[in-house]
Amino acid sequence: MDEYDLVITNGVCVTAADVAPLDIAIRDGTIVLLAPSGLLSKARTKRLIDAEGGYVMPGGVDCHVHLQEPSMFGKGTSADSYETGTRSAIAGGTTTIIAFAPQQKNVDSVLTALTNTHALAQNNSFCDYGFHVLVANPCEKALSEFEQLASVEGVTSLKIYMTYEALQLRDNEILSVLLAARSNHILTMIHAENGDVLAWLTEKLEAAKLFAPKYHGHSHAPILESEATNRAIALSSLVADTPILLVHVSEPAAALRIRAAQTVGQPIFAETCPQYLFLTRDDLDQPGFEGAKCVCAPPPRDADDQKAIWRGLQNGTFAVLSSDHCPFRFDDAVTGKKTCISDEFPVGKFRHIPNGIPGIETRLPLVFSARKLELTKFVEVTSTNAAKLYGLYPRKGGIIPGVSDADLVVWYPEGRLGEFPLTNDLLHHDVDYTPYEGRMLRNWPRYTILRGKVIWDRDEGGIVGERSYGRFLKRQESSLNGIWQTVEEDGPFDLEKL
Ligand SMILES: *[C@@H]1O[C@H](CO)[C@@H](O)[C@H](O)[C@H]1NC(C)=O
Ligand SMILES: *[C@@H]1O[C@H](CO)[C@@H](O)[C@H](O)[C@H]1NC(C)=O
Numbered sequence: 024m025d026e027y028d029l030v031i032t033n034g035v036c037v038t039a040a041d042v043a044p045l046d047i048a049i050r051d052g053t054i055v056l057l058a059p060s061g062l063l064s065k066a067r068t069k070r071l072i073d074a075e076g077g078y079v080m081p082g083g084v085d086c087h088v089h090l091q092e093p094s095m096f097g098k099g100t101s102a103d104s105y106e107t108g109t110r111s112a113i114a115g116g117t118t119t120i121i122a123f124a125p126q127q128k129n130v131d132s133v134l135t136a137l138t139n140t141h142a143l144a145q146n147n148s149f150c151d152y153g154f155h156v157l158v159a160n161p162c163e164k165a166l167s168e169f170e171q172l173a174s175v176e177g178v179t180s181l182k183i184y185m186t187y188e189a190l191q192l193r194d195n196e197i198l199s200v201l202l203a204a205r206s207n208h209i210l211t212m213i214h215a216e217n218g219d220v221l222a223w224l225t226e227k228l229e230a231a232k233l234f235a236p237k238y239h240g241h242s243h244a245p246i247l248e249s250e251a252t253n254r255a256i257a258l259s260s261l262v263a264d265t266p267i268l269l270v271h272v273s274e275p276a277a278a279l280r281i282r283a284a285q286t287v288g289q290p291i292f293a294e295t296c297p298q299y300l301f302l303t304r305d306d307l308d309q310p311g312f313e314g315a316k317c318v319c320a321p322p323p324r325d326a327d328d329q330k331a332i333w334r335g336l337q338n339g340t341f342a343v344l345s346s347d348h349c350p351f352r353f354d355d356a357v358t359g360k361k362t363c364i365s366d367e368f369p370v371g372k373f374r375h376i377p378n379g380i381p382g383i384e385t386r387l388p389l390v391f392s393a394r395k396l397e398l399t400k401f402v403e404v405t406s407t408n409a410a411k412l413y414g415l416y417p418r419k420g421g422i423i424p425g426v427s428d429a430d431l432v433v434w435y436p437e438g439r440l441g442e443f444p445l446t447n448d449l450l451h452h453d454v455d456y457t458p459y460e461g462r463m464l465r466n467w468p469r470y471t472i473l474r475g476k477v478i479w480d481r482d483e484g485g486i487v488g489e490r491s492y493g494r495f496l497k498r499q500e501s502s503l504n505g506i507w508q509t510v511e512e513d514g515p516f517d518l519e520k521l
Contacts, residue, residue: 026050027068028475034074037083037187037398038422044403047079047422049429051472071430072470075436080402081420082118082430083387084409087212087270087345089379092141099377100358102350102454103514105147106490107247108383110450111348112490113149113479115384116432116468119410119419119496120150123182125157128189131164137176141495150473150492155180155212158200158509159190165282166203171519173207177497180210181268185251186218188318197258202516205265208500208507210292210412212268215242215251215277216321225374227426228360229233236314237307239373240322249276256284256291263310263516264291266483266506268412273299273321277332279339290506292454294343295387297382298323299332302458311370315360316353317458318376333395336404341414342503346386348456349379354438356508359455381454385445387432392465413496429475432468440466451486 029049036057044060048068056063064071090108094100101113105122112120124140126133133156140154156172158165158181172178181202184190192200197213204211224242227236233241252269258292259267272278272295282511302323307314317323335341352359363375387405389398396404410420421427445464447457471479471488478488500507 025069026068027055027066029070029072029429029431029472030063030066030068030078031072031074031431032064034079035076035420036079037402038137039399039403042398049475052061052429053315054422054427054429055423058346058424066275072433077436077469078398078434079282079426080307080432082421082432082473083116084119084406084415085112085117085348085383085386086121086343086409086413087121087296087347088120088383089269089349090121090122093127096447098362098375099360101350102359102381103348103452105144106149107194107451107453108350109152109350109448109493110486110490113471114215114451114486116387116471117383118150118471118473119152119415119428120383121153121155121180121413123157124154126159126165128159131162131462133232134168134169134176134342137178138182138391144495146491149490150493150495151419151496153496153498154178155182155413157182161192161196161200166199169203169207169209173209173500173510177365179208179498179500180212182212182214182477185255186214186216186221188218191218194258195485198262201265201267202263203338205510205516209503210266210268212270213255214271215269216247217251218397219481220247220250228371229374234411235370236312236318236373236376239318239376240304241391242373243320245274245276246328248274249280252277252436253280256280256289259291260289263514264289264510266292266494266501266510268292268294269298271296271321272293273324273332275328278331278340280333282335283349285340288469290510292342292503293340294345295336295341296345296347297386298458300329301327301389301462302394306458312361312364315371315376316456317380317491318360318373318378319347319349319380320378336396337400341366341404342408344390345409346382347501348381348383350381350452351377351379352454355367355455380458381452384450384452385457385459387444388464388467389459389462391434392463411503412430414502416502417451428487429472431472433470433472434466435469438517443479480510496521
């Protein structure tokens with residue numbers, strides 16, 4: 024009788040806390056034992072993987088993923104389904120995603136949005152998944168459903184927008200959401216850009232006949248983000264310091280404001296994404312329509328801004344590094360970026376370019392290859408903190424015997440692959456480009472393992488998992504830095520205290 028289902032030997036284990044040569048034994052989908060390196064090389068096991076000195080880490084947790092959402096802006100539809108998006112995720116070392124269940128403005132329920140999204144994902148996911156609800160219509164009914172979301176449905180986070188007509192909430196609506204989220208221990212994610220300023224700048228640019236993709240960058244000037252970030256933090260503090268997470272922070276002034284709030288102990292969390300580490304304004308400023316490949320919001324900024332964002336990752340300002348995978352095909356005039364091109368506007372109109380870029384598969388390899396984060400920090404921001412922030416730890420994001428699911432990435436031994444360019448034909452999404460074409464990489468996940476099963480084996484079979492293997496994850500409340508304990512100590516929102 025085999026004692027284990029899978030043993031990984033000769034790996035260097037990296038967690039958010041430590042780097043150590045350890046063997047890992049797995050049974051029934053769970054990590055059951057860590058042992059000194061080599062000790063398990065002769066264990067009785069159904070399968071043995073020799074990591075040959077490569078790094079072994081908890082599987083990536085990507086907590087910001089858009090798949091198969093209904094078109095909110097009347098422009099473009101998602102290039103990836105749950106099937107193709109999660110296929111791409113596992114090939115890049117990600118074993119858990121949290122995607123969005125979007126409520127439409129004209130719908131009064133958020134539970135309906137959740138049901139609809141379950142139907143899309145069920146039996147269609149290669150990796151495990153959870154949902155954030157996207158609240159576009161915070162009417163009384165929707166707010167009253169928050170309790171069920173958190174306590175029954177296992178959805179302990181939501182997202183709101185301060186921009187985009189189809190989604191934008193006014194400040195009073197934001198306060199109502201925060202208050203309801205607070206009493207149900209739901210974490211609120213905020214897209215902080217000032218939608219009114221965006222509309223105004225867009226009109227000014229168009230009046231000056233400036234339509235090319237690069238003007239998308241001008242229309243999303245940094246001040247939109249820093250102003251809205253400041254306002255979001257102020258609104259959170261009014262509602263007795265309700266925890267919020269600023270998504271996809273791109274800009275140093277916003278990062279600095281977040282840091283200042285954290286320094287005085289406010290429960291303010293922040294996320295950034297590879298596009299703010301690897302792309303700049305110059306990538307939007309390509310001949311013709313090419314720049315549309317990098318159109319996302321906020322837009323890529325300047326080289327100095329990139330440095331500040333790296334620093335924010337290194338110094339703990341950003342808790343998580345997610346992909347914000349939001350894919351549209353490029354050479355596609357029916358669903359993709361080119362829907363905004365017409366005879367009158369041969370380089371399109373930046374206002375109508377579908378916003379978003381693919382990145383679910385490239386997140387880990389790009390950041391790992393850049394070698395700008397310590398290994399433990401890399402695991403912390405790409406896996407462990409995401410699991411803690413969204414109530415999945417220690418089942419996900421860790422390697423704790425008897426407790427953690429056996430979700431792992433095994434990298435090649437350093438140097439084995441040499442340096443090689445990233446090209447779109449290496450990727451498994453359903454998108455016809457990557458914004459990172461030609462970037463040099465130094466490593467790639469060799470195996471991705473989910474609940475003890477190898478689902479990606481780069482050398483033998485590639486995608487070897489199945490699209491019905493991924494499970495829905497009911498999540499607990501956020502545990503990062505014990506945020507809800509700290510918040511409760513401050514007492515509830517009290518009008519008399521204002
Ligand atoms: C999902 O797949 C399982 C097993 O393959 C099957 O039993 C179940 O009926 C499927 N559910 C749906 C909704 O298709
Ligand atoms: C940490 O990084 C952020 C973002 O770049 C920056 O604003 C802040 O000054 C840095 N703080 C420290 C203590 O280095």
